[in-house]
Amino acid sequence: MFKKILLAEDFQDTNKGIVDALENRFQIENIQEELYCDKAFNRFKVAHAQGEPYDLLITDLSFKESHVERRLTSGKELIQAVRSIDPDIKIIVNSMIDNPIEINPLFTEFKINGYVCKGRNSLNELIMAMEEVRQNRTFVSPQINLNSANNVIEMDKYDIMILKDLADGLTKKEISKRLKKNKISPNSESTIDKKISRLFDEFGAKNTHHLIAKLIKQGRI
Amino acid sequence: MFKKILLAEDFQDTNKGIVDALENRFQIENIQEELYCDKAFNRFKVAHAQGEPYDLLITDLSFKESHVERRLTSGKELIQAVRSIDPDIKIIVNSMIDNPIEINPLFTEFKINGYVCKGRNSLNELIMAMEEVRQNRTFVSPQINLNSANNVIEMDKYDIMILKDLADGLTKKEISKRLKKNKISPNSESTIDKKISRLFDEFGAKNTHHLIAKLIKQGRI
DNA sequence: AAATCCCTTACGGAAATCTGTAAGGGATTC
DNA sequence: GAATCCCTTACAGATTTCCGTAAGGGATTT
CATH class of the missing domain: 1.10.10 (Arc Repressor Mutant, subunit A)
Known part of the structure; x- marks a missing residue:
């Protein structure tokens, strides 16, 4: 399983829920949580520069504004920045958005590996996503129908x-x-x-x- | 501190984060989590009928649709239903809504006791809210300015x-x-x-x- | 080269919007 | 009781929207 994971999620309760679940389920050695895109990106850059890169990024899409000045303000920007440095890192998005029109480009343009839609089963789905992505497959929450994006x-x-x-x-x-x-x-x-x-x-x-x-x-x- | 808590929150990761935090922080004996308003309300009714009522309800406002048929579809409806049976139970709302216009009526009409706005500090705020509400005071996340609702x-x-x-x-x-x-x-x-x-x-x-x-x-x- | 298709543009008429004026009625004030 | 205020309604004119017709031009097809 993944050894070094970076989690970007600004809601404290959700963040904690994910960290606890992953630690219990997978005994991940190194999972780093961040509440801001910028901080997450900094961690990523430092780790990459030191030759100890993360092998999985889990990120939300929308991040609340705050008094802290932010350069990266959304998960999309974070993903883009990360991808420009490391084309190989696995990326799973964990967001409440369920609109295929918005989700599809994440796969086609930003080459994300998994999409988990927040909901009543999303922790379990996140774990499934990690297992799939680990084996170089993609994962999308079952309630999302990416094909319907074609009718749009x-x-x-x-x-x-x-x-x-x-x-x-x-x-x-x-x-x-x-x-x-x-x-x-x-x-x-x-x-x-x-x-x-x-x-x-x-x-x-x-x-x-x-x-x-x-x-x-x-x-x- | 509260002995018997009912939590209604449909996002699995958020739900787990809250449960873990409360158990660690307060050693609550009895915290019941539910992903659906209806199920939460049933639990509440049964407990009330058996003379062992919950003394705190923590609930989100918006709940996703699902294949399960639902009678109560929002936190607002859940609160209204609960209040009609038990005017004394403490209620804390935990939601991402930050619009005072929507939050204000929860206090005036439904007599909720606390409002926590999901964000980077919301677990800590939830704990503060519980301490305040326990002492019969109200709590509102500091970033919410209920007064601004008056200018509207x-x-x-x-x-x-x-x-x-x-x-x-x-x-x-x-x-x-x-x-x-x-x-x-x-x-x-x-x-x-x-x-x-x-x-x-x-x-x-x-x-x-x-x-x-x-x-x-x-x-x- | 002729035919066809598609996009841009112009124009015109019916309907809807926007804005101002004015009349009538109920409630309150003096 | 008279004056005043506010709300409702009617009406009218200028502007805008909506929709159809039609002409011109570029690209593609036949």
């Missing part, structure tokens, strides 16, 4: 930019002006109109209020 | 109902019709117009898109 309507950055502007209270005329000023094309009011209308159909929205409300609730804009 | 713009149920309708894509005309059908007054298109316009000013919103976006992001609708 695609929106490109342009669409999202316009929707954010709308949510910020700009009219289509104002958005058109802004795009022209910033030399972003296409930028006619008519095209913006069409883009939004297409999204109405795709998301089953009755009007702009409805569309914006849906997308914000889904965490897409 | 008030919206009554009527306002929120209309805003939710708008977010669901209804036009003002449709909302007016619906109110008339349900014999809710006032219900003229004009009054609805005025209500929304007032909220534009209060929330600094440029138009309805903007207002809805702001309020959903704030978790108010």
Whole structure:
């Protein structure tokens, strides 16, 4: 089993629960817990530089803000930073997010090895994940259906930019002006109109209020 | 210290962290953990009926859905059910919510005794909360400023109902019709117009898109 | 080269939003 | 009782949204 584990999780109770479980279950020699991404990354760097690298990172995705100034503010950033230094370290994400759209890129872009969704069985799942990952397999909590991410309507950055502007209270005329000023094309009011209308159909929205409300609730804009 | 504690928390890792901490810190004789509100409530009822009631309930607010059919689906409902049977049991809420607007009513309406906000120090805070509550005082995590809830713009149920309708894509005309059908007054298109316009000013919103976006992001609708 | 497809843009009309004015009614104040 | 305040409602005009039609241009297909 893994010998040297780094745990990044900002909730004290969750953190303790995981540490206790792993120590009881696996008799891990060396498990280091951190409440901040930055501190976790520092530990990782030092260990790597000293030739005694961690062989597993377990990390949450969202970390609370705090009075401490932070450079890395999310698990995603931590993973990216860690991966840029060590392409081989195994990474398991332990988070409450259950949206395949957000989880999928973690595997494809950041090459994580396992995803455990916090819930009523997540400690057991974390242990399963560790066993799978140890044998160079991936693990995803069974309640997550990554395939459903394929059914999802695609929106490109342009669409999202316009929707954010709308949510910020700009009219289509104002958005058109802004795009022209910033030399972003296409930028006619008519095209913006069409883009939004297409999204109405795709998301089953009755009007702009409805569309914006849906997308914000889904965490897409 | 408390002798008989009931813990309702659906995340396995958090649950375990709390149980371990309390057992180490206080040598509680009897701490019962549950992952579901319904199961927690059943335990509570049985204990109460047998004349051996719990003297502290620690509960989360949000519980994940599951395949198991659930009657109580949130910590709020659990608290309400418990309070209706036992007005004396001490209740400490342990949740990640940090919005005073949502926390305040728990004290005023449901007479909870303590509120711990999940975070980097929340196990320690939970222990402090237990000591305070034990002495019939209340406890709130220091980072929560309940006073700031007073500065907040008030919206009554009527306002929120209309805003939710708008977010669901209804036009003002449709909302007016619906109110008339349900014999809710006032219900003229004009009054609805005025209500929304007032909220534009209060929330600094440029138009309805903007207002809805702001309020959903704030978790108010 | 012609046909086709897709994207951008313009335009127009119906509906909805936004804003201001004004009238009526109930409650409170003087 | 008169004056005042606040809430509800009606109405009207300017702006914006929504949706359909249509023209032009670039890329691909036939």
